[in-house]
Amino acid sequence: MARGTILVTGGAGYIGSHVVLALGERGERVVVLDDLSTGRADAVLHGELVVGDVGDGALVRRLLRTHGIDTVMHFAARTVVPESVADPLKYYRENTCATRSLLEACAAQGVRHFVFSSTAAVYGVPEGGIADEDTPTAPINPYGSSKLMSEWMLRDLAATGALRHVTLRYFNVAGCDPAGRIGQSTPEATLLIKVACEVALGRRPELAVFGTDYPTPDGTGVRDYIHVTDLADAHLRALDHLRAGGASLTLNCGYGRGYSVREVIAAVERAHGAPLPVREAPRRPGDPPMLIARAERIREVLDWRPRHDDLDTIVASALAWERRLAQGAR
Numbered sequence: 504m505a506r507g508t509i510l511v512t513g514g515a516g517y518i519g520s521h522v523v524l525a526l527g528e529r530g531e532r533v534v535v536l537d538d539l540s541t542g543r544a545d546a547v548l549h550g551e552l553v554v555g556d557v558g559d560g561a562l563v564r565r566l567l568r569t570h571g572i573d574t575v576m577h578f579a580a581r582t583v584v585p586e587s588v589a590d591p592l593k594y595y596r597e598n599t600c601a602t603r604s605l606l607e608a609c610a611a612q613g614v615r616h617f618v619f620s621s622t623a624a625v626y627g628v629p630e631g632g633i634a635d636e637d638t639p640t641a642p643i644n645p646y647g648s649s650k651l652m653s654e655w656m657l658r659d660l661a662a663t664g665a666l667r668h669v670t671l672r673y674f675n676v677a678g679c680d681p682a683g684r685i686g687q688s689t690p691e692a693t694l695l696i697k698v699a700c701e702v703a704l705g706r707r708p709e710l711a712v713f714g715t716d717y718p719t720p721d722g723t724g725v726r727d728y729i730h731v732t733d734l735a736d737a738h739l740r741a742l743d744h745l746r747a748g749g750a751s752l753t754l755n756c757g758y759g760r761g762y763s764v765r766e767v768i769a770a771v772e773r774a775h776g777a778p779l780p781v782r783e784a785p786r787r788p789g790d791p792p793m794l795i796a797r798a799e800r801i802r803e804v805l806d807w808r809p810r811h812d813d814l815d816t817i818v819a820s821a822l823a824w825e826r827r828l829a830q831g832a833r
């Protein structure tokens with residue numbers, strides 16, 4: 504069967520740009536729709552970039568029609584948990600309402616396949632800090648709620664037979680293209696590994712450890728960090744699954760192992776070769792203590808085989824990219 508063109512929303516952002524690169528390496532036809540609010544045009548190394556809002560229904564319908572798009576990969580979103588606590592309606596507008604508008608356009612134009620960037624934040628505080636795909640969803644911050652509502656809309660639309668979807672619930676994504684072509688360039692980043700690398704290179708004065716009294720082995724927050732290149736591969740496999748006529752799926756994307764904030768700091772110090780200036784700070788609003796994937800299902804169903812499952816590898820690639828940024832790369 505002929506491969507249709509893929510619309511990648513948010514393809515100029517951190518994760519989206521890595522997936523666009525992987526699609527390009529496979530010779531897929533790609534159109535990126537991104538408003539460049541946190542993404543960068545020069546991170547799009549393949550396909551055509553259209554600058555615009557994913558919530559603009561008329562624009563999306565026109566793109567779907569004129570490019571003959573049969574698959575949408577939807578990354579565009581606001582992604583910062585504490586910001587969602589401070590400004591929840593922004594998250595319901597930019598994540599939930601924009602996704603509703605996108606889905607409406609997809610249904611109207613006959614898009615058949617949809618790959619959705621969801622999040623471990625839909626689980627809230629799962630028992631024991633570990634979640635499989637059947638763990639009840641109970642988000643504890645508006646970011647997680649905004650994404651869960653999007654999941655529900657997608658599920659319900661798929662139930663009408665309009666399209667099939669793979670919903671990928673990412674745990675904590677980190678690291679950069681091992682070949683150093685693109686990386687994480689988010690301005691005013693808040694993600695731990697990115698911030699720690701900026702501190703290592705002197706771009707920030709210190710690293711705040713948000714919470715040292717959690718019920719975790721060393722008192723700091725524990726997360727399951729997954730390399731962005733392995734995550735990009737999961738997207739290609741999701742696409743192949745849908746093209747082969749596979750059923751709609753919801754899958755965790757993680758390695759099934761947790762690292763504390765202190766363990767991440769130690770890994771950055773190993774890669775950097777010097778201690779980081781660290782300050783203990785209060786808990787950050789909206790943060791769960793521990794979030795680790797049970798991630799067997801994606802291996803079984805998509806035959807996903809991660810190749811970068813190692814915290815030191817992840818951190819080394821993030822630090823290498825940060826050095827390039829410091830030298831003026833994108």
Ligand SMILES: NC(=O)c1ccc[n+]([C@@H]2O[C@H](COP(=O)([O-])OP(=O)(O)OC[C@H]3O[C@@H](n4cnc5c(N)ncnc54)[C@H](O)[C@@H]3O)[C@@H](O)[C@H]2O)c1
Pocket residue numbers: 512513514515516517518519536537538539540541542543555556557558577578579580581582597601620621622623672673674675676677689
């Ligand atoms: N980074 C993580 O650890 C993580 C974990 C779980 C889920 N996710 C999800 O993955 C997706 C990508 O996240 P990221 O880390 O690459 O973030 P990012 O901010 O780097 O990428 C988001 C991209 O979407 C664009 N965008 C935002 N709003 C838009 C709009 N209304 N119209 C068009 N473009 C818009 C931005 O300019 C940016 O390029 C998001 O949906 C996020 O919720 C990320």
Ligand SMILES: O=c1ccn([C@@H]2O[C@H](COP(=O)(O)OP(=O)(O)O[C@H]3O[C@H](CO)[C@@H](O)[C@H](O)[C@H]3O)[C@@H](O)[C@H]2O)c(=O)[nH]1
Pocket residue numbers: 582583584621622623624673674675676693694695696698710711712713714723724725726764787790794
């Ligand atoms: O400067 C910092 C930044 C983070 N942390 C801690 O590090 C851990 C990880 O935080 P962060 O890297 O900000 O990621 P999360 O808040 O876990 O959220 C990310 O991971 C979620 C999936 O688990 C995604 O959905 C979100 O988009 C993404 O922001 C948490 O315990 C934070 O409190 C610090 O101590 N200091």
